[in-house]
Amino acid sequence: MADGPELKIDIAEKRFPVLPAPLYVDLDIDVPGGQVLALVGPSGIGKSSLLRLVAGIDTDYVGTITIGGVSAEAAPPPGFVFQDSRLLPWLTAIDNITAVNPAITRAQGEAMLERVGLQGFADAYPHQLSGGMQRRVALARAFSVNSRLLLLDEPFVSLDRHLVAGLQKVLLGLMASERPTAILVTHLPEDAALLADRAIVLDGRPARVVADIAFESRRGERDPQELLRLTQLLSTYSEEKAL
Numbered sequence: 001m002a003d004g005p006e007l008k009i010d011i012a013e014k015r016f017p018v019l020p021a022p023l024y025v026d027l028d029i030d031v032p033g034g035q036v037l038a039l040v041g042p043s044g045i046g047k048s049s050l051l052r053l054v055a056g057i058d059t060d061y062v063g064t065i066t067i068g069g070v071s072a073e074a075a076p077p078p079g080f081v082f083q084d085s086r087l088l089p090w091l092t093a094i095d096n097i098t099a100v101n102p103a104i105t106r107a108q109g110e111a112m113l114e115r116v117g118l119q120g121f122a123d124a125y126p127h128q129l130s131g132g133m134q135r136r137v138a139l140a141r142a143f144s145v146n147s148r149l150l151l152l153d154e155p156f157v158s159l160d161r162h163l164v165a166g167l168q169k170v171l172l173g174l175m176a177s178e179r180p181t182a183i184l185v186t187h188l189p190e191d192a193a194l195l196a197d198r199a200i201v202l203d204g205r206p207a208r209v210v211a212d213i214a215f216e217s218r219r220g221e222r223d224p225q226e227l228l229r230l231t232q233l234l235s236t237y238s239e240e241k242a243l
């Protein structure tokens with residue numbers, strides 16, 4: 001399969017009326033097709049807001065964002081994994097998947113659920129699934145949309161770490177075969193080290209790129225020493241502070 005689309009973010013200015021300073025001024029980020037970019041930075045810096053702009057959910061900014069040459073507002077909605085699963089509670093697992101892409105057949109939806117380790121759970125409702133299983137459905141749904149752009153907003157937050165390892169493996173496998181262009185928002189350097197090809201650190205208000213680190217080793221093939229090295233590198237930029 002070919003790589004996902006190139007993503008070009010060129011924001012001249014983004015403000016929220018309640019904030020005294022702009023959230024971003026002259027924020028330029030290019031993500032080549034098929035790259036997984038980790039976006040890290042302190043709480044409140046504007047990571048989730050950037051995903052909402054890229055997704056075309058928030059269109060109130062000055063600048064351009066294009067996905068494969070098409071403006072974010074006009075492009076098909078990307079796969080989006082939110083901080084909470086945000087499954088529709090009145091729909092079964094399979095119906096949550098076909099809701100984002102009616103072209104998907106039941107067999108294809110079931111195959112996707114099998115890939116995330118949920119064989120036999122197609123007809124379960126979200127409340128019948130554990131928190132970790134719900135995240136798996138959310139991943140399956142994000143890979144089922146008619147878009148090869150994937151936005152992940154702290155996809156493993158508030159899950160036990162022993163559940164996270166399984167989900168990370170599922171995500172790595174799906175990204176290896178589907179080759180989406182992706183942005184992963186995370187506050188954990190170890191998640192960025194494991195899952196991404198590159199990391200951008202945002203800081204300040206307006207937020208600016210204070211580090212842009214391309215990882216030389218290949219995602220999915222890093223040994224524990226390399227993971228530790230990248231984690232430590234990224235940790236030097238992360239500070240526990242809220243804006």
Ligand SMILES: Nc1ncnc2c1ncn2[C@@H]1O[C@H](COP(=O)(O)OP(=O)(O)OP(=O)(O)O)[C@@H](O)[C@H]1O
Nearest residue numbers: 016017018023042043044045046047048049050243
């Ligand atoms: N709809 C909105 N209206 C006004 N201000 C907003 C809105 N959404 C976000 N903000 C403000 O913009 C700033 C950035 O918020 P955002 O959620 O993007 O940060 P974040 O980096 O994702 O934080 P966290 O890591 O805690 O999730 C915050 O100061 C927040 O209060």
